[in-house]
Amino acid sequence: xxxxxxxxxxxxxxxxxxxxxxxxxxxxxxxxxxxxxxxxxxxxxxxxxxxxxxxxxxxxxxxxxxxxxxxxxxxxxxxxxxxxxxxxxxxxxxxxxxxxxxxxxxxxxxxxxxxxxxxxxxxxxxxxxxxxxxxxxxxxxxxxxxxxxxxxxxxxxxxxxxxxxxxxxxxxxxxxxxxxxxxxxxxxxxxxxxxxxxxxxxxxxxxxxxxxxxxxxxxxxxxxxxxxxxxxxxxxxxxxxxxxxxxxxxxxxxxxxxxxxxxxxxxxxxxxxxxxxxxxxxxxxxxxxxxxxxxxxxxxxxxxxxxxxxxxxxxxxxxxxxxxxxxxxxxxxxxxxxxxxxxxxxxxxxxxxxxxxxxxxxxxxxxxxxxxxxxxxxxxxxxxxxxxxxxxxxxxxxxxxxxxxxxxxxxxxxxxxxxxxxxxxxxxxxxxxxxxxxxxxxxxxxxxxxxxxxxxxxxxxxxxxxxxxxxxxxxxxxxxxxxxxxxxxxxxxxxxxxxxxxxxxxxxxxxxxxxxxxxxxxxxxxxxxxxxxxxxxxxxxxxxxxxxxxxxxxxxxxxxxxxxxxxxxxxxxxxxxxxxxxxxxxxxxxxxxxxxxxxxxxxxxxxxxxxxxxxxxxxxxxxxxxxxxxxxxxxxxxxxxxxxxxxxxxxxxxxxxxxxxxxxxxxxxxxxxxxxxxxxxxxxxxxxxxxxxxxxxxxxxxxxxxxxxxxxxxxxxxxxxxxxxxxxxxxxxxxxxxxxxxxxxxxxxxxxxxxxxxxxxxxxxx
Amino acid sequence: xxxxxxxxxxxxxxxxxxxxxxxxxxxxxxxxxxxxxxxxxxxxxxxxxxxxxxxxxxxxxxxxxxxxxxxxxxxxxxxxxxxxxxxxxxxxxxxxxxxxxxxxxxxxxxxxxxxxxxxxxxxxxxxxxxxxxxxxxxxxxxxxxxxxxxxxx
Numbered sequence: 001x002x003x004x005x006x007x008x009x010x011x012x013x014x015x016x017x018x019x020x021x022x023x024x025x026x027x028x029x030x031x032x033x034x035x036x037x038x039x040x041x042x043x044x045x046x047x048x049x050x051x052x053x054x055x056x057x058x059x060x061x062x063x064x065x066x067x068x069x070x071x072x073x074x075x076x077x078x079x080x081x082x083x084x085x086x087x088x089x090x091x092x093x094x095x096x097x098x099x100x101x102x103x104x105x106x107x108x109x110x111x112x113x114x115x116x117x118x119x120x121x122x123x124x125x126x127x128x129x130x131x132x133x134x135x136x137x138x139x140x141x142x143x144x145x146x147x148x149x150x151x152x153x154x155x156x157x158x159x160x161x162x163x164x165x166x167x168x169x170x171x172x173x174x175x176x177x178x179x180x181x182x183x184x185x186x187x188x189x190x191x192x193x194x195x196x197x198x199x200x201x202x203x204x205x206x207x208x209x210x211x212x213x214x215x216x217x218x219x220x221x222x223x224x225x226x227x228x229x230x231x232x233x234x235x236x237x238x239x240x241x242x243x244x245x246x247x248x249x250x251x252x253x254x255x256x257x258x259x260x261x262x263x264x265x266x267x268x269x270x271x272x273x274x275x276x277x278x279x280x281x282x283x284x285x286x287x288x289x290x291x292x293x294x295x296x297x298x299x300x301x302x303x304x305x306x307x308x309x310x311x312x313x314x315x316x317x318x319x320x321x322x323x324x325x326x327x328x329x330x331x332x333x334x335x336x337x338x339x340x341x342x343x344x345x346x347x348x349x350x351x352x353x354x355x356x357x358x359x360x361x362x363x364x365x366x367x368x369x370x371x372x373x374x375x376x377x378x379x380x381x382x383x384x385x386x387x388x389x390x391x392x393x394x395x396x397x398x399x400x401x402x403x404x405x406x407x408x409x410x411x412x413x414x415x416x417x418x419x420x421x422x423x424x425x426x427x428x429x430x431x432x433x434x435x436x437x438x439x440x441x442x443x444x445x446x447x448x449x450x451x452x453x454x455x456x457x458x459x460x461x462x463x464x465x466x467x468x469x470x471x472x473x474x475x476x477x478x479x480x481x482x483x484x485x486x487x488x489x490x491x492x493x494x495x496x497x498x499x500x501x502x503x504x505x506x507x508x509x510x511x512x513x514x515x516x517x518x519x520x521x522x523x524x525x526x527x528x529x530x531x532x533x534x535x536x537x538x539x540x541x542x543x544x545x546x547x548x549x550x551x552x553x554x555x556x557x558x559x560x561x562x563x564x565x566x567x568x569x570x571x572x573x574x575x576x577x578x579x580x581x582x583x584x585x586x587x588x589x590x591x592x593x594x595x596x597x598x599x600x601x602x603x604x605x606x607x608x609x610x611x612x613x614x615x616x617x618x619x620x621x622x623x624x625x626x627x628x629x630x631x632x633x634x635x636x637x638x639x640x641x642x643x644x645x646x647x648x649x650x651x652x653x654x655x656x657x658x659x660x661x662x663x664x665x666x667x668x669x670x671x672x673x674x675x676x677x678x679x680x681x682x683x684x685x686x687x688x689x690x691x692x693x694x695x696x697x698x699x700x701x702x703x704x705x706x707x708x709x710x711x712x713x714x715x716x717x718x719x720x721x722x723x724x725x726x727x728x729x730x731x732x733x734x735x736x737x738x739x740x741x742x743x744x745x746x747x748x749x750x751x752x753x754x755x756x757x758x759x760x761x762x763x764x765x766x
Numbered sequence: 767x768x769x770x771x772x773x774x775x776x777x778x779x780x781x782x783x784x785x786x787x788x789x790x791x792x793x794x795x796x797x798x799x800x801x802x803x804x805x806x807x808x809x810x811x812x813x814x815x816x817x818x819x820x821x822x823x824x825x826x827x828x829x830x831x832x833x834x835x836x837x838x839x840x841x842x843x844x845x846x847x848x849x850x851x852x853x854x855x856x857x858x859x860x861x862x863x864x865x866x867x868x869x870x871x872x873x874x875x876x877x878x879x880x881x882x883x884x885x886x887x888x889x890x891x892x893x894x895x896x897x898x899x900x901x902x903x904x905x906x907x908x909x910x911x912x913x914x915x916x917x918x919x
Contacts, residue, residue, distance in 0.1 A: 011859050018867030019855040019874060021802020021842035028801035196902050198806045198814055198868035248804070248868030249902055281807040490866025490903055653862035657908055661865065664905030689811035689900060697893050697906040 004572070005499045005509040006717045009653035012495045014246065014488065014516055023246040023516070026202045026218045031274045034204065035064060037266050038121035039277070040111040040128045041287065042103040045357040045682025046137035046152070049101035049110060049130055056127040057113055062120035065269050066128070067112045072098040072265060077232045080325045081221035081255035081363070083465040083527045093161065093323035095153055098262050103132065104152050104321035105357050106683045107287040114266050114275055137682040141316040141354035142295070152321065152355040159355040161319045162327020166334045169310075169346030176310035176345035180301025183310075184383045188375040189748035191674035192293035192318065195364055196694045197490075199248020200284040205263040207272030208241075213264055216243045220254045220487050221528035226520045228257055229264055244518040247489040251665070252363030254489070255530045256324055258288050285687035289362035290675055292317040292329055292353075296375035306389050308398045309344040313337050315351045315372065317361070324362035327353040328463075333372040339617060340376070340418075340455040341398045357682050359675065363530060365665060366724040369456055370731065374749065377452035377732035382745050390435065391736065392426055395453055415710035415720065417645030418453060418619035424643045424706060425451055425623040434625065438740060444630045444766070447638075448741025451623045452732035457615050458721035459533035466533065466612040468541040469524025472501065472549050474604040476595050478573060478588040480505060480512040480549075485526025486538035487518055491723050492654040493534040497542045499650060500535075500716055504546035505553070506570030507587070525609065532618075532721030535650060539716040541610035548606035556604070557590045616712045618720040620644040622663070622733035628741045630765050633757030635671060637734060641704035642726050648718030649707050655722055659705035662726025668695045670731035674750050771835035775800070776844035790826040790834055791815045794841060802842035802871035806900070813899035816872035817841050823876050825898070842871035845878060854878055854916040861912035865903035873899045877913045887917055 017023040042049075054066040078092035085091050099109050111128055115121035138144035144152070144159040152159050169176065177183050203217040213235060219225055222242040230240045247254070259277045266275040279288070294317045301310035317330040330351035337349045384391040402416040426432070434449045441447070459466045471483040482501045488494040498512040515523075526538055550570060557575045558565035561584055569578040574586050594604050625639040642659050649655045672693035676685035686692045705726075711718035735746050738756075744763045748755070760766050772781040775798055784793060791808075794800040794817065803826055806814035810828040817826045818840040845852045854877045857863070864870050873896060880887060880895055887895060892913050893906075901909065 009862070012862070012864060014867065015859040015864045016851070018864045018870050019842070019851065019858050020846050021800070021871045023867055024801070025804070025868065027805070028795075196900075198804070198812065198866060198900065198902055200806070247866060248806075249866040251902070281809075281811075490868075492865065657862045657865055657904055660905035660907040661903045662905075665902070688809070689807050690809075694900060694902060695905075696897060696900065697910070698897050700906050703905045703907045 038125040047134040051131035053129040057124040062116040069101040137357035195251040195253035197249030203259040204276035206274035291364035292361040320360040329368035417708035429623040450736025452729040454728040468538040470541040470545040487529040532723040543716040622729040626737040633753035646722040647712040647720035666730035774838040793831040857912040857916040863912035
C-alpha cells in the first residue's frame with residue numbers, strides 16, 4: 001500500500017522550537033511570586049527519626065515555612081503511573097508518605113523548606129537537625145527476605161512486595177528436567193541503573209483564582225498525576241489541572257509521581273503561591289527511580305540435538321525503599337520469559353519483588369525486559385557453547401513458531417519478523433565467517449561476535465486498560481488542529497500522530513498542527529507515555545478521529561458538488577474524484593463554508609476515545625563485534641547493529657533515532673553503568689554524572705539500525721512497539737561476543753575494565 | 767557583594783550590577799530570559815548550558831557572571847535570524863539529531879564555533895570536539911551526522 005506521509009522521514013513538529021531555544025520546559029516557565037522548596041534528606045539508610053529541630057531554619061530571612069512529617073500524617077499514596085483499576089485488589093501499593101520519619105533509604109524525604117529563593121531554601125535545609133535510631137539495612141533482596149530481617153514497611157512480611165508463579169506445559173517442571181539429556185543452570189545479576197534523562201525532575205504547583213490546584217510538571221503521565229492528586233487531597237477532579245510542558249526526556253523516570261504530591265501540599269501551605277521543586281542531578285539519580293537490580297536463577301533442559309524441553313527462571317528484583325510500580329516489572333518478566341522461545345514440555349517462572357534500603361526502583365525503558373533478556377540470552381550462549389552448537393542455530397531451533405498462539409493467551413503472533421531479523425543480522429556482521437575466524441585466537445587482543453534476540457509487548461493489555469483519546473478541529477482554511485492526551489517527552493509521538501492524522505484525512509503533513517503542552521483541562525484522556533504504546537494505541541485514536549473528520553468533509557463536499565460522497569476522496573488537501581483523482585476543489589472551500597454558511601454552518605470536528613484489546617509483539621536482534629584487551633580488561637565494541645521487527649516503520653528518521661538511543665543506553669548497561677552503594681553505610685557513592693558513567697560520545701561506537709517491516713493488522717498503519725525495544729538486546733549481544741572472543745562467560749554487569757580484569761585473571765588468561 | 771560589569775549578550779551591549787557569586791547560567795536565564803541555556807547538572811558535567819564566549823565555549827553553570835565582564839556571550843537564541851535558521855540548526859532538523867532537545871542548544875553552540883573556525887574535522891575529531899556534551903536520547907549518532915554535514919555545507 002502506498003502512503004503519502006506515513007513511512008516518510010518527516011521533520012519533527014517540535015524541532016524548530018528546540019534548535020532555536022524557544023521550546024519551553026518546566027523550569028523555563030516563570031511565574032510572579034514563585035517560591036522555591038528544598039528537601040531535607042536522611043543521611044542514614046534505615047531507621048527512625050527520633051528528633052527534628054527546624055528552629056534555626058525557620059528563623060532565617062526568606063524562609064516561609066518548614067514542613068515535617070508531623071504536618072503531613074495520613075497523606076499516603078501510590079506513585080506508579082499505571083492506569084487505575086476498578087478492582088481494588090489490582091491497584092497500586094499505597095506506601096508513600098509525603099514526608100517520613102521512618103527512614104527507608106539514604107536520601108529519604110524528612111522535611112521540606114519553602115523559601116523566597118533557591119539559595120535560601122538550600123541553606124535552610126542545611127540548618128535542620130535530625131537525630132536517628134538506626135536499623136540494619138539491606139542492599140540485596142535475598143538478604144531482606146531472610147527470617148528476622150527488619151520489616152522496611154511494617155507488616156510486609158519478609159519485605160516481599162510481590163510474588164508470582166507462572167507454570168506452563170504438559171508435565172510438571174521437575175519431570176520435564178528428568179527427561180532432558182542435559183540440564184544447564186546459571187545465575188545472572190543485573191545492576192540497578194538510572195535513567196539520567198537530561199532534564200532532572202522538576203515541578204511547580206499553585207492554586208488559581210478559582211480554587212483550582214494547577215501542577216506544571218515534567219511528567220510522562222499527566223492524566224494519572226491528576227487522578228492521584230485528586231484522590232490524595234480529596235479534591236473534585238475538576239479542581240486539579242496538570243500541565244505538561246516540553247519534556248527533556250523521561251525513559252520511565254517520570255512515569256511516577258515523585259514531586260507532584262509534595263508540591264501541592266507546599267502550595268497549600270503557602271496560600272496558593274506557586275512553589276517549585278527542582279531537583280539537583282545528585283537528588284535525581286539517588287532519590288527518584290532506578291531500573292530494578294535483579295538476580296536470576298535460570299535452568300534449561302535440552303535434548304541432545306539442542307531442542308529445549310524445559311525452562312525455569314526464578315527472579316529476585318529489588319524494589320528499593322518504596323513499591324512504586326510494585327510487582328508489575330518482575331511480573332512482566334514472567335510473561336516475556338515464555339514468549340520468544342518455547343519449551344516442548346514445560347516452562348515455569350517464579351518472581352519476587354523485595355523491599356531493600358536502596359533507591360526506589362520503578363519503570364525504566366523496557367520495564368524489566370533488559371534484565372530477563374540478559375539472563376536468557378547469556379544462558380543460551382552458555383548452552384550453545386557446551387553443546388558445541390552455533391548460538392544462532394540453537395536459537396532458531398527453539399524460537400516460538402509463527403502463528404502460534406501466545407502461551408499465556410495474551411497476545412497475538414500474527415506479524416512475526418524475528419527469523420528475518422536474525423538472517424539480516426548474521427549477514428550484516430559476517431556471522432559464519434567471523435564465528436570461524438575468531439574461534440582460535442591467542443595473544444592479548446581478541447575479537448568475537450555475538451548476538452541476542454528479544455520480544456517485546458506493545459502496550460499493557462490485557463493486564464491493564466489500553467485507552468486513548470484524540471480530538472481534531474478543522475479550521476476555516478482546512479488546517480488541522482490535532483489534540484491528544486498522549487505525552488510527547490522527546491520520543492517523537494507528536495510527529496508520528498500528526499503523520500497518522502495527515503495520512504488518514506488526506507492532507508499534507510504540514511497542514512497538521514499539534515500543541516506541544518498537554519493540559520488535562522483540555523487534552524483528551526490518555527494514560528500517557530509508557531509501554532511503547534503511543535504510536536499504536538494513541539495512533540488508533542488519532543486514526544479514528546481523522547476518519548471521522550474525513551467523512552464529514554466528504555459529506556459536506558458531496559452536497560456542495562452535487563455528488564455522492566462515496567465517489568469522492570481527499571488527496572493532498574483537495575477533494576478529488578475517486579476513480580480518476582481529478583481535482584475538484586481544495587478542502588478549504590468546504591471547511592470555510594462549514595464555519596460561515598448561514599443555513600448549515602457546523603465546523604468540522606471530532607472527539608473520540610479508543611480502547612484497544614490487543615497487544616502484538618515486536619521483535620529484534622542485536623549483532624555485535626568486540627575487541628577485548630585482556631591486559632586492561634577493556635572491551636571495545638567495534639561494530640553493532642540492531643535489526644527490529646516493529647511492524648511498519650512510520651518515520652524512518654525518528655525510528656532510527658529511537659534505535660540509536662536505546663542501543664546507547666544498553667551499551668552503558670553492558671559496559672559502564674551501575675549504581676553503587678557503600679556496603680558499610682548504604683550511602684550512594686556515584687550519584688553524579690562524573691562518577692555514574694553514562695556513555696559519552698567518545699565511548700559510543702557507530703550505531704547501526706535496520707528494520708524488517710512486517711504489517712500488524714491491529715495497528716493504525718501496521719506499526720508495533722519501537723520506543724523501548726532497542727534497549728533490550730545490545731547488552732547480552734556484547735556479553736556473548738566477549739564469550740566468543742575469550743571463552744569467559746560473564747554473569748554480571750557491567751563489564752567494565754575492573755570487573756573484566758578480575759574475570760580474565762580468574763580464568764587464567766592473564 | 768555586587769560588581770558592575772559590561773558585556774555583550776547576543777550582540778547587544780549591557781551594563782549591570784551582578785552578585786559576584788552568580789553563575790553566568792543564572793545571569794543568562796534569570797536576567798536575560800535566555801532559557802535555551804539549560805541546567806542539567808550545575809557542575810560542568812553535561813554541557814547542556816554551553817555558551818560561546820568570544821571565541822571559546824564554556825559550561826555557563828561553572829563560569830561566574832563577573833568573568834564575562836568586557837566579553838561577548840552568545841546563546842542558541844542568536845543562531846537564527848528571524849525565520850532563517852543557521853546551517854547547523856537546519857542540519858540538526860534534517861538529520862533527526864533532535865529528540866528531547868534538552869542538550870540541543872548547548873551542542874549547537876559547540877557546533878557553531880566549529881563551523882566558524884573554518885577547520886576541517888574528521889569524524890573522530892567531531893567526536894572529540896563534542897565530548898563535553900552528554901545526550902541520553904540519540905546515542906550521538908545523528909548528532910555526529912548533522913555536525914558533519916553542517917561542516918561540509
